[in-house]
Amino acid sequence: MTSSRLVVPPTVRATLFSHARAGVGDGPREVCGILAGERGIGDDDDADRVTEIHRVTNVADTPRVAYELDPAETLATIETIEETGKDVIGFYHSHPDTPARPSAADEAQATWTGYVYCIVSPTEDAVRAWRWTGERFDALDVVDAADTA
Amino acid sequence: MDVTVEVVGEERHEVSVGSEGTYADLLAAVDLSPHEVSVLVDGRPVPEDQRVETDHVKVLRLIKGGSASSPDGSESR
Numbered sequence: 001m002t003s004s005r006l007v008v009p010p011t012v013r014a015t016l017f018s019h020a021r022a023g024v025g026d027g028p029r030e031v032c033g034i035l036a037g038e039r040g041i042g043d044d045d046d047a048d049r050v051t052e053i054h055r056v057t058n059v060a061d062t063p064r065v066a067y068e069l070d071p072a073e074t075l076a077t078i079e080t081i082e083e084t085g086k087d088v089i090g091f092y093h094s095h096p097d098t099p100a101r102p103s104a105a106d107e108a109q110a111t112w113t114g115y116v117y118c119i120v121s122p123t124e125d126a127v128r129a130w131r132w133t134g135e136r137f138d139a140l141d142v143v144d145a146a147d148t149a
Numbered sequence: 150m151d152v153t154v155e156v157v158g159e160e161r162h163e164v165s166v167g168s169e170g171t172y173a174d175l176l177a178a179v180d181l182s183p184h185e186v187s188v189l190v191d192g193r194p195v196p197e198d199q200r201v202e203t204d205h206v207k208v209l210r211l212i213k214g215g216s217a218s219s220p221d222g223s224e225s226r
Contacts, residue, residue, distance in 0.1 A: 066215030071187035091212045098216040106214035
């Protein structure tokens with residue numbers, strides 16, 4: 001079952017904002033990285049939980065308005081995540097001064113079908129997430145904790 | 150030569166290329182565009198037009214995109 005919720009604990013949310021704010025003060029520029037944790041948790045396996053983030057260098061030509069995770073760094077990081085028994089949940093990037101929602105560029109260039117694309121907006125104080133279906137971004141409910149009932 | 154093409158996060162493919170085959174030929178065989186992936190050998194990206202010299206490559210779908218507007222509010226894409 002494809003999850004509809006993304007659990008982002010407060011401590012992880014803080015690390016996302018910390019990284020995003022570093023980008024605001026440096027250019028500004030978009031920052032990016034990988035979300036790792038557990039897929040399919042909760043009573044109905046309807047949530048993914050992010051337990052850690054991994055910063056990856058943005059190698060886009062215009063980091064002010066674009067992001068591209070460094071390929072070699074991404075591969076090494078994914079392999080490390082998997083070796084530690086965690087799942088790759090998806091990826092995050094920041095919008096330094098625009099709203100946290102997918103742009104036309106995000107949709108045109110999404111390639112990881114089934115994975116989460118998360119956008120952090122430090123100006124909106126927002127973390128939002130979508131799952132790329134292969135055709136569109138489906139919005140996810142970002143919560144602090146999985147339901148325990 | 151026979152090459153294992155491992156698409157990271159997806160499946161492996163076994164592809165045969167001629168002695169002058171390039172990494173772009175491998176991508177074409179698995180229906181991937183060079184514009185949307187990076188081919189890595191021993192963890193390092195290789196040019197797609199380079200001749201294949203290994204029997205195992207990893208293909209990473211690129212993760213990229215960006216915000217819609219430039220600082221003055223105009224569309225940049």
